[in-house]
Amino acid sequence: MVLDMHTHILPGIDDGSRHTGDSIEMLGMEVKQGITHIVFTPHFYAQKVSVEKFLSRREHSSVHLKEKLQDTKLDLQLYCGAEVYYFPGIGKADMLPQLCIEGTDIVLLEMPFAQWDKQMVDDVRKIIEKQRLTVVLAHVERFIGFQKDKSAWDEMMKLPLYTQLNGECFLHWRSRRFGLKHLQERDNQVLLGSDCHNLTSRQPNLQEARDIIRKKLGADTLEEIDALGKDLLHI
Numbered sequence: 001m002v003l004d005m006h007t008h009i010l011p012g013i014d015d016g017s018r019h020t021g022d023s024i025e026m027l028g029m030e031v032k033q034g035i036t037h038i039v040f041t042p043h044f045y046a047q048k049v050s051v052e053k054f055l056s057r058r059e060h061s062s063v064h065l066k067e068k069l070q071d072t073k074l075d076l077q078l079y080c081g082a083e084v085y086y087f088p089g090i091g092k093a094d095m096l097p098q099l100c101i102e103g104t105d106i107v108l109l110e111m112p113f114a115q116w117d118k119q120m121v122d123d124v125r126k127i128i129e130k131q132r133l134t135v136v137l138a139h140v141e142r143f144i145g146f147q148k149d150k151s152a153w154d155e156m157m158k159l160p161l162y163t164q165l166n167g168e169c170f171l172h173w174r175s176r177r178f179g180l181k182h183l184q185e186r187d188n189q190v191l192l193g194s195d196c197h198n199l200t201s202r203q204p205n206l207q208e209a210r211d212i213i214r215k216k217l218g219a220d221t222l223e224e225i226d227a228l229g230k231d232l233l234h235i
């Protein structure tokens with residue numbers, strides 16, 4: 001089981017794939033790269049759209065894509081989820097369970113691209129402790145550069161949550177160093193996602209990333225990542 005935890009493959013719903021044909025091609029690339037399980041995680045911005053509208057758009061898009069997929073021989077397990085953008089008060093937002101990855105209690109949470117603060121940490125803590133949901137912080141490598149003051153980051157990383165790294169993180173030397181260190185420090189609590197949006201500038205790229213992880217940290221690390229994905233998706 002090899003999971004792509006973070007994708008924008010569902011067509012016509014966010015800034016990801018625009019056409020079903022592109023989505024099918026992206027799924028084909030995933031299969032070629034050895035991916036067996038994919039979570040669709042279109043952006044959800046609470047300020048822009050209601051949960052009801054988001055879920056109905058996602059349903060429409062996924063039904064349409066799955067219909068077209070039947071004409072292909074692609075063998076994939078697909079899950080609907082969301083990439084939920086943080087907002088103040090999200091810790092108490094009772095709509096959050098509806099945005100979990102289907103069949104799970106997992107929220108893929110995108111934090112602000114800014115200095116994190118105590119309120120953000122408290123909100124995430126409430127999601128975990130009061131709402132009893134499982135938090136996966138999306139592409140954490142993209143936030144570290146904003147943390148001039150690391151105290152909120154450090155507090156966040158002490159919470160019982162999981163983090164997700166993008167494949168992209170391992171393809172450039174500077175972020176690769178962060179990614180490899182993060183994998184080692186957060187032993188068995190990290191997932192990978194391609195965060196693919198299209199067929200050009202942001203393609204599915206987990207194979208390349210996984211090859212680098214295997215080479216630098218060994219096959220055991222990949223096995224742990226895959227085992228965690230399996231565990232979280234109840235497979």
Ligand SMILES: [Fe+2]
Nearest residue numbers: 006008083195
């Ligand atoms: Fe994303």
